[in-house]
Amino acid sequence: MLSTIGRYMYALPFGVFGLFHFINGSQMAGMVPIPGGIFWIYLTGVAMLAACVSIIIETKARLACILLGVLLLIYVLSIHLPSVINGQMQPSMTMLLKDLVMAGGAWFIAGSYEAEDMIIQPEE
Template sequence: MFSKIGRYLYALPFGIFGLFHFMKAGQMAGMVPIPGGQFWVYLTGVAMLAACVSIIIEKKARLACILLGVLLLIYVLSIHLPAVIGGQMQPSMTNLLKDLALAGGAWFIAGSYESEIEFEA
């Protein structure tokens, strides 16, 4: 029971984060370190919404969690770490640590689905 509640509590904020990416894409685009800022904001919003749904309905949840962890680690390395190095300790360090912990959580949840692995010949 607790693992199901935990998965829901983990997944739901990503649904909200995904919606925020659509509602505030213009504001977030300036944080994207590569060209095409708004496109990447929308794409990552879709990824977060898809991960949320996948975790909740438990379909392809292992893959969703692995990819979500990768996405969060990309945020850490490409957005938050450069900001911390550039002297913006707050809120960048907080966001760096939050996303690092969430990436670890995503991979932990992915590990709980190891029985999902099916090899096709």
């Protein structure tokens, strides 16, 4: 029961974040450190929505969590860390730590599915 509630509590914010990428895409595009800003905003929005759905319905959830963790680590290294280094300590450090924690959580959840994959079901 607790793991189901926790899975939903972890997944649902990514659905909201994904929607924000479509609603506020033009404002977010300036944060993207590579060419094609709005494209990357929409792509990562789709990725977060897909991860949310995958985790909730538990279909390809392990893969979704691994990829979500990678995406979040990319945010940490390419957006938040450079901002911290450039002196925007308070808001950027908060976002860096938030995304780092969520990446770790994604990989923790992925690991729980890995353990379940190793269970051999008895033949009937």
